[in-house]
Amino acid sequence: MSAPVLETENLVKVYGRGESRFDALKGLTFEIHEGESVAIVGKSGSGKSTLMHLLALLDEPTSGVVAMDGRPVSQLKPAQVSALRNDTFGFVFQQFFLNANQTVLENVILPLKIAGVSASERKRRGMEVLEQLEMADKAKNKANDLSGGQKQRVCIARALINQPTVLFADEPTGNLDTATGEVVEDILFGLHRDRGITLVVVTHDDDLASRCDRRLLMQDGLIVADDRGEAAKAAGAGVGQASREGSRQVGGHGKHAAPATADGQPASGQDTETGTKTGEGQA
Numbered sequence: 377m378s379a380p381v382l383e384t385e386n387l388v389k390v391y392g393r394g395e396s397r398f399d400a401l402k403g404l405t406f407e408i409h410e411g412e413s414v415a416i417v418g419k420s421g422s423g424k425s426t427l428m429h430l431l432a433l434l435d436e437p438t439s440g441v442v443a444m445d446g447r448p449v450s451q452l453k454p455a456q457v458s459a460l461r462n463d464t465f466g467f468v469f470q471q472f473f474l475n476a477n478q479t480v481l482e483n484v485i486l487p488l489k490i491a492g493v494s495a496s497e498r499k500r501r502g503m504e505v506l507e508q509l510e511m512a513d514k515a516k517n518k519a520n521d522l523s524g525g526q527k528q529r530v531c532i533a534r535a536l537i538n539q540p541t542v543l544f545a546d547e548p549t550g551n552l553d554t555a556t557g558e559v560v561e562d563i564l565f566g567l568h569r570d571r572g573i574t575l576v577v578v579t580h581d582d583d584l585a586s587r588c589d590r591r592l593l594m595q596d597g598l599i600v601a602d603d604r605g606e607a608a609k610a611a612g613a614g615v616g617q618a619s620r621e622g623s624r625q626v627g628g629h630g631k632h633a634a635p636a637t638a639d640g641q642p643a644s645g646q647d648t649e650t651g652t653k654t655g656e657g658q659a
């Protein structure tokens with residue numbers, strides 16, 4: 377089986393303190409392997425989004441380890457974490473987080489702008505990815521003019537612009553009607569199948585979850601089931617392997633080891649995060 381791309385060890389997240397303390401994650405140890413599609417499922421409040429934010433390096437754990445290609449993220453400087461996030465991850469959110477007043481193309485190329493890519497190269501790559509998502513004809517439209525499904529395609533295009541190895545999607549079909557949601561699902565699983573992108577999806581949608589290789593069921597801050605599909609089991613990755621393997625020490629360096637940022641430049645990923653979180657309502 378492929379190498380783990382993400383690992384956690386005894387991951388804990390506590391919000392608040394004193395009487396308002398809330399233990400959102402209570403010590404999670406598991407691995408996500410390169411090329412897997414993983415659904416994080418569970419009731420509202422069980423900790424799904426909290427877990428995704430920690431895996432995606434958008435938030436820090438209270439204790440425990442998140443490791444990327446075997447390297448604990450806590451060993452990296454903030455600028456390195458941001459660069460790693462920007463270079464390796466793509467994000468798709470239920471709420472789209474598009475800038476309503478910018479064009480489709482401008483929204484899609486924002487991560488490249490932050491990364492300092494030249495204007496001509498930005499446009500070339502932006503149009504390329506819009507073509508892949510059959511949205512090139514809308515490149516000059518304002519993001520606000522699009523339908524929900526079109527907006528989510530633009531979000532996927534933006535998520536792909538940096539050629540991520542891991543795509544995180546938080547309720548990607550949550551704002552879409554069933555038919556449009558299926559189209560978006562097909563795009564995500566097509567990327568997973570054809571490009572080997574690792575897919576980590578938080579969802580309440582059983583249909584979407586069932587298309588993933590693996591489902592992590594969360595309950596009260598714990599993973600209470602790690603359900604792998606038959607194909608994964610046949611490949612020797614039966615249920616329980618994650619927790620057995622997870623107890624081993626994480627360390628070493630992999631191909632996603634932090635990019636050199638010795639010059640201490642501001643993290644492009646951090647900026648990207650700000651950029652991708654530009655809510656429509658704020659635009």
Ligand SMILES: Nc1ncnc2c1ncn2[C@@H]1O[C@H](COP(=O)(O)OP(=O)(O)OP(=O)(O)O)[C@@H](O)[C@H]1O
Nearest residue numbers: 391392398400418419420421422423424425426427
């Ligand atoms: N910033 C915060 N401060 C305090 N508590 C928080 C914070 N963020 C989340 N929580 C709490 O942590 C728990 C887990 O939240 P989380 O958003 O991870 O759940 P979820 O499973 O994704 O829920 P949903 O399906 O409703 O989105 C919830 O009880 C939530 O109220």
